[in-house]
Amino acid sequence: DIAIKVAVARGDGIGPEIMDATLRILEAAGSRVEPEFIELGEKVYLSGNTAGIEQSAWEAISRNKIILKAPITTPQGKGYKSLNVTLRKSLGLFANVRPVAGLHPYVHTHFPEMDVVIIRENEEDLYAGIEHRQTQDVVQCLKLITRPGCERIVRYAFEYAKAYGRKKVTCMLKDNIMKLTDGLFHRVFDEVAAEYPTIESEVQIIDIGSARLAAKPENYDVVVTSNLYGDIISDIAAEIGGSVGMAGSANIGKNVAMFEAIHGSAPDIAGKGIANPSGLINAAIMMLAHVGKSDIADKIKNAWLVTLEEGYHTADIYQEGVSKQKVGTQAFADA
Amino acid sequence: DIAIKVAVARGDGIGPEIMDATLRILEAAGSRVEPEFIELGEKVYLSGNTAGIEQSAWEAISRNKIILKAPITTPQGKGYKSLNVTLRKSLGLFANVRPVAGLHPYVHTHFPEMDVVIIRENEEDLYAGIEHRQTQDVVQCLKLITRPGCERIVRYAFEYAKAYGRKKVTCMLKDNIMKLTDGLFHRVFDEVAAEYPTIESEVQIIDIGSARLAAKPENYDVVVTSNLYGDIISDIAAEIGGSVGMAGSANIGKNVAMFEAIHGSAPDIAGKGIANPSGLINAAIMMLAHVGKSDIADKIKNAWLVTLEEGYHTADIYQEGVSKQKVGTQAFADA
Numbered sequence: 264d265i266a267i268k269v270a271v272a273r274g275d276g277i278g279p280e281i282m283d284a285t286l287r288i289l290e291a292a293g294s295r296v297e298p299e300f301i302e303l304g305e306k307v308y309l310s311g312n313t314a315g316i317e318q319s320a321w322e323a324i325s326r327n328k329i330i331l332k333a334p335i336t337t338p339q340g341k342g343y344k345s346l347n348v349t350l351r352k353s354l355g356l357f358a359n360v361r362p363v364a365g366l367h368p369y370v371h372t373h374f375p376e377m378d379v380v381i382i383r384e385n386e387e388d389l390y391a392g393i394e395h396r397q398t399q400d401v402v403q404c405l406k407l408i409t410r411p412g413c414e415r416i417v418r419y420a421f422e423y424a425k426a427y428g429r430k431k432v433t434c435m436l437k438d439n440i441m442k443l444t445d446g447l448f449h450r451v452f453d454e455v456a457a458e459y460p461t462i463e464s465e466v467q468i469i470d471i472g473s474a475r476l477a478a479k480p481e482n483y484d485v486v487v488t489s490n491l492y493g494d495i496i497s498d499i500a501a502e503i504g505g506s507v508g509m510a511g512s513a514n515i516g517k518n519v520a521m522f523e524a525i526h527g528s529a530p531d532i533a534g535k536g537i538a539n540p541s542g543l544i545n546a547a548i549m550m551l552a553h554v555g556k557s558d559i560a561d562k563i564k565n566a567w568l569v570t571l572e573e574g575y576h577t578a579d580i581y582q583e584g585v586s587k588q589k590v591g592t593q594a595f596a597d598a
Numbered sequence: 599d600i601a602i603k604v605a606v607a608r609g610d611g612i613g614p615e616i617m618d619a620t621l622r623i624l625e626a627a628g629s630r631v632e633p634e635f636i637e638l639g640e641k642v643y644l645s646g647n648t649a650g651i652e653q654s655a656w657e658a659i660s661r662n663k664i665i666l667k668a669p670i671t672t673p674q675g676k677g678y679k680s681l682n683v684t685l686r687k688s689l690g691l692f693a694n695v696r697p698v699a700g701l702h703p704y705v706h707t708h709f710p711e712m713d714v715v716i717i718r719e720n721e722e723d724l725y726a727g728i729e730h731r732q733t734q735d736v737v738q739c740l741k742l743i744t745r746p747g748c749e750r751i752v753r754y755a756f757e758y759a760k761a762y763g764r765k766k767v768t769c770m771l772k773d774n775i776m777k778l779t780d781g782l783f784h785r786v787f788d789e790v791a792a793e794y795p796t797i798e799s800e801v802q803i804i805d806i807g808s809a810r811l812a813a814k815p816e817n818y819d820v821v822v823t824s825n826l827y828g829d830i831i832s833d834i835a836a837e838i839g840g841s842v843g844m845a846g847s848a849n850i851g852k853n854v855a856m857f858e859a860i861h862g863s864a865p866d867i868a869g870k871g872i873a874n875p876s877g878l879i880n881a882a883i884m885m886l887a888h889v890g891k892s893d894i895a896d897k898i899k900n901a902w903l904v905t906l907e908e909g910y911h912t913a914d915i916y917q918e919g920v921s922k923q924k925v926g927t928q929a930f931a932d933a
């Protein structure tokens with residue numbers, strides 16, 4: 264069992280609390296994760312660095328190749344670029360993988376059967392960040408879609424389905440309106456799907472697709488989509504499956520992978536020790552599986568499930584009659 | 599009580615069936631709607647008219663100023679332009695109003711308390727239809743946002759809230775990423791909101807906003823947003839509130855207004871007489887209220903509610919133990 268070096272960003276808001284809890288769990292489970300802490304986020308932004316990340320952090324990332332990142336706060340104001348987007352693009356993290364499974368009755372959901380993985384393209388689309396002002400009153404943003412970008416993400420989704428024994432891949436798009444851009448994604452999806460005849464495939468328009476996902480998530484298995492739609496439907500899936508506070512995500516590239524909670528830095532409850540560390544714990548579990556430590560990943564996953572089943576619940580998921588004890592971040596990690 | 603002239607498009611797929619049912623109800627309620635039937639949709643497209651609408655239809659529309667439209671089918675293939683989008687833009691139908699209220703227990707929903715109105719900008723955004731191919735493998739679509747467009751829709755939302763006694767307007771955007779385009783919408787929202795101090799206002803990022811809407815729709819009242827987000831969240835609201843088959847919508851312009859169901863033409867069940875006409879009935883109710891016939895609108899609305907309460911349900915909303923009788927389109931309209 265070898266040690267793995269990880270570039271760790273403790274983040275802002277509730278970030279440091281949930282990261283400390285997560286690292287403690289990683290250590291207790293014998294994962295041999297060796298964190299190298301990196302500087303990025305609010306403090307760096309406010310020091311006048313509009314990218315929000317130190318040069319030394321980039322170096323640590325290229326040394327370690329694996330990042331575990333707590334949520335960060337981007338200060339208000341025009342000059343600041345989103346660090347999430349910068350990291351995803353600079354490092355070529357093309358696939359954002361977001362699994363959500365219902366944990367009924369331990370965590371409230373109307374959808375006990377749901378078990379869905381949203382696979383979101385992570386570099387293109389309106390996130391290309393190309394915006395301009397045409398006149399004082401007219402502004403534009405460019406949505407960019409490329410064939411290699413579509414191919415990479417669609418193939419990733421089918422390979423993922425194959426690796427994890429999943430039966431169906433649904434693609435969601437708006438190609439009845441965006442015939443060139445979303446149309447290209449659709450065409451590539453059909454081409455790649457044909458190479459995986461044992462995996463069922465379907466394409467839905469994003470409006471009715473996301474509506475059906477919200478109403479009957481148990482009918483979905485793997486969903487692949489472009490960046491902005493994926494941003495929206497992954498939050499929907501996480502929230503109706505229990506809470507966005509519970510979901511972890513993997514940002515996968517050729518050389519580097521980054522693992523993070525899908526929620527934000529929640530400055531309103533920062534420092535109070537009440538935040539739910541589950542999103543980051545699940546991100547860490549995905550990280551361990553990614554580096555080949557599936558046994559330890561499973562061990563932590565099971566401990567996490569048992570903790571929820573035994574009713575140790577943070578405030579955000581506390582339910583009268585189901586929860587046994589309302590616990591803080593630390594006590595949850597201890598349990 | 600005066601007659602009102604309406605340009606009526608019977609549509610494709612299930613369109614003619616649900617339109618006949620709706621017109622029969624309008625007549626029975628004494629609405630004095632005088633339909634002038636217009637030609638648009640599949641047949642027109644397939645005759646070689648890539649816009650899908652006859653010149654005579656445009657003339658009827660400018661004479662009547664009110665359109666009641668059943669869903670249409672756009673043939674597969676590159677050349678055909680979306681008629682929905684053409685009508686909205688050519689006629690300046692800037693506001694798309696989509697109310698959804700839970701009808702629990704008569705129609706299944708997890709959200710009995712929900713009562714939300716989505717007000718969607720209807721002309722701009724990625725729907726501007728400006729797409730181009732940059733290289734063989736790179737395609738782009740332009741998202742267009744203008745200050746007058748934002749002002750018009752945001753003001754409409756607040757005026758709507760005022761007129762209907764609603765307490766809160768929520769704006770959903772992704773301006774943490776699209777700082778110029780969604781940022782402009784946000785700024786205009788704040789400016790206009792300040793003119794309505796008695797109406798509560800809030801702005802949410804579209805990812806978490808749509809997730810919270812899907813998980814707890816009862817926390818929302820009026821939601822205003824740009825075109826594509828509105829397309830997505832209005833389908834979500836309708837589906838989790840019962841079914842997209844139930845919701846009507848109004849497309850409001852300065853001179854012309856168009857009323858339609860939010861669902862599509864459902865070719866798979868066309869001609870079977872089983873389609874739920876509720877979406878179009880609700881559109882017709884909105885139409886009557888719009889032309890000042892609120893008494894008849896209320897009469898039809900009540901009859902529709904009583905029909906649902908008495909358990910006369912079409913197949914799409916049939917529930918063992920709740921429904922009394924599974925009825926077809928005609929029988930539902932009769933009831």
Ligand SMILES: CC(C)[C@H](C(=O)O)[C@@H](O)C(=O)O
Pocket residue numbers: 345347348494525774775805
């Ligand atoms: C913070 C923001 C840039 C980010 C995104 O839009 O991708 C977040 O919402 C997410 O989903 O990871």
Ligand SMILES: CC(C)[C@H](C(=O)O)[C@@H](O)C(=O)O
Pocket residue numbers: 439440470680682683829860
């Ligand atoms: C048919 C399509 C062009 C239309 C849209 O995207 O606006 C539909 O989904 C709607 O919501 O009315």
